[in-house]
Each structure stands twice: as structure tokens, then as C-alpha cells.
Amino acid sequence: MATNLQFIKSETITSPVSTLDITDVFSANYDVYQITANGLSTAGSTTYCAAKLINSSGSVLSDGSYDDAYLSLKTNATYGESRNVGITYWQEFFGDADGGAEGSAGANYIFNPFNTAYTFNLRQTFHAQGGLYRAYKGIGVYKQTTSCTGIHLMFTELSQDVTGGTISVYGVK
């Protein structure tokens, strides 16, 4: 098992960013990728950690071909469901980052980003945000057969930059 997860690239956020491109990580070498996030945080209030794909030309794919669904498991309230069809990004791909000791993390999988099939993801994240604690379990699909080589994380929905955290991408053999 120890040989089946192979490190590809890591990006550490050390100054405020509204987006983060992790490029040249998907290739013909793997069909399945694990992408982890740790310590995603802001300087103040919360922001959503959404995602789009980047194609082999380096362009961020922003067409309305993203679907997702996730369950919000709440420590203090009734669980919630979110379903989206034909949106321009995967919502809350890494949950919600926040300031102080709060923030978000996760260990997600992406399937078939490079070959010409639809690209899918499985998500498992946890975040602490404004004194609320949420585990998200979800899925997503990008319904185009575009070959993708990277992922674009975006923290722009609530106009709050992310100021810290590390994202790592691994190939699964």
C-alpha cells in the first residue's frame, strides 16, 4: 500500500490569495488522484473554498458543466443537503475556511481528469467556521470530455482571501 500513493505537487499559501492554481498535476500517469488540504484559513471572516478545473492549455474551465451534491453533517443542528446542476464551479470543494483557530481541511479524490471522460470527484472535508463545525461528504462531476491538467481553487464568493494552508496532490497507482 505504501507504494500506491505518489506525491506530485504541493502548494503552501503564505500570503493572501483569492484564487490558487495548481497546475500540471494531472497526466496520463494516473487515472485517480488524491488532493488534500490542511489548515485553510483566512485573516478574518469565512470564505467558501470552491474549485474549477484547468485544461491542458492552461485555461480555467468556467462553463456551466459542473454538478455537485453534498451532505452537511452538523455537530449542532439538523443535517443539510446541497444539490447543484449546471453551475460554473464545484461549491465548497474544501468546505469553508475561517480565521483564528478555525478553518478547513479535507482529503478528496478526483477521477479521470486527464483522459477524455467526464471528471468526477469524491469529497470528505471538515471545517470550523464561526463556532460551527461541519463535515461535508459529497460528489461532483464536470460533464465535459475535456482533458484537464490542473485545478483552480477560488475563495472569491465571500470576498475573503485565504491566508494560509497547504494543498497537496497525489497520484493513486
Place this chain on the structure above:
Amino acid sequence: MAGSLVLVDEYSISSGASSFIIGGGSAGSSTYNYSMDSTYNVYMLQFQDVYMDTDGSKARIRFTKTSDNSADSTSNYDRASLQMYTNQAFYDSASTNQSYIDSLALGTTNPESYLGTIYCFNFPNASEYSFITRELINTTNTPETAGIMGGAVLTVAQATNGIQFFADSGNIDSGEFKLYGLKK
């Protein structure tokens, strides 16, 4: 290419004990004395074959503090999980301000045991809360089989370095544990 799942601690229970620690530095139950530190951003614990000496008791978990390697037993654990039973309706299970992260009741043999994967986030970071996500398969003493998915947090900004499993009653009689760091 070298693998990126690096085994940092492993432990098999050879005789029952009321508690034991994976990672946890010098308090760890293995001979590795491994302390989860910033060598890795994310750690993954895989375990299986966990059952008890007392029918219906539970193997709960806490995080150990890097400061003294002891388990944090303060009432600062929040958790949420979905329990997917094979024989009944699914169940949403959540709690706040507990002194542990709970599990389902277990039996005294392998068929009434639990197994799973826990990802550990932020553990070495003294300025962040410690998070886990977990995916488990649990067959209870009833017996009922449930898949459990969800997460938990220790809402104390401190460095943590391991996971303690402890019995709410009697001993944990069996279990195999492997802790990996994800190379960065």
C-alpha cells in the same frame, strides 16, 4: 517512484487494555514513540479488528497533547456522522462539548468489531483546532452493521500528536493499527 504513504507507527493489541495510544510520543503504545509533527501535513490512521472484552462496550477516542503526551479529556470534542445501517433507516448522529469522540457498541469477537480510516488534520499546529474525518464499518454486539462517515474536532488551539482509544467499560481486547504520514 517512492511511495508517499509513510508508515510512522503501528500497533497490534496482544493483550487487553483499557486504553492505548497510536502516535503520542513517549506515551505511545508501540515502541516507535512517534509523535505526529509537522513532518507531514496530513496523517492517516487505518485500523481493523477492534473489539472488546465486554459485550456492548465502546472504543472511544481522544487526541493526545503534544505538551505532555496525555489524552485531552476536556469537554471540547464536537462530532457529526451519518450512520448507514444495513437493516434499518440511516441515522444522523452528532454531539457537542463531549470529553471524547464516541463510537458504536462492539462485541467480543471479530464479527462484532469495527474498522476504518481516520484522516488527521492540523494536529501539529498549536494555533489551529485539530480535525479528523473518518469512514468506518462497524458491526455492533446486537449485531447490526453500519457504515459511519463524518468528522470531529477538538476545539482547543493546541498541538496534538496522537490518538488514544479507550474503553468505556472493561478492556479493548483486539485491534490492529497503522498510522501513516502523507509525504509533502
